[in-house]
């Protein structure tokens with residue numbers, strides 16, 4: 001089985017990858033605690049998560065976001081990142097030396113945040129130097145160069161413009177049918193919109209926005225926030241060459257001229 005294949009990674013293969021990586025990157029140093037499990041999670045916020053007992057530091061699990069199954073290089077980088085955490089807690093159990101836990105900065109040593117300090121970063125440096133293709137990072141971004149870009153599905157966004165240049169952007173549920181009249185009602189229920197648009201964008205550009213329900217309604221208790229830097233964010237989404245404007249309140253635009261029309265939208269609205 002080639003390690004980096006075109007096939008999605010199956011849940012069973014996670015265990016094999018753990019063994020392969022333990023041998024190659026950690027000289028088989030990792031000895032999982034009894035009951036340790038490795039599984040795909042449904043999380044979209046966290047790509048990987050190492051779970052352990054706060055009292056004993058025994059390892060419980062590594063969870064890997066199932067969206068990484070289609071992205072073997074990002075999965076490898078994430079799994080090895082979590083394995084470094086696992087090794088840190090194992091070394092703490094073995095030695096009692098809190099240095100391994102990276103809870104606090106060590107003078108003269110790098111420190112990003114708790115869990116990612118001198119020990120963690122020394123392992124990152126060692127691995128990235130010896131295996132440059134790993135690209136281990138403290139934080140990773142969906143859609144960066146480790147991802148298979150042809151496997152990231154496009155997403156729909158609801159752009160709600162408010163008065164005074166403020167506004168908010170929502171992600172549509174990945175399985176939602178685009179229902180414009182419901183989206184108009186949802187926008188009106190959350191805000192006092194001056195206009196809405198629905199965009200189809202590259203999947204990685206849709207990350208980080210609050211997501212509506214599958215029926216295009218707002219989740220219960222969703223707070224109507226406005227997005228910092230709304231005009232810049234909306235402008236850069238609209239001007240991306242792969243963005244398609246499916247709908248705007250002002251006029252239903254032809255895809256070919258959508259970006260140009262939208263750039264000039266203010267002028268056109270003023271002239272209307």
Ligand SMILES: [Zn+2]
Nearest residue numbers: 081085115116
């Ligand atoms: Zn981490």
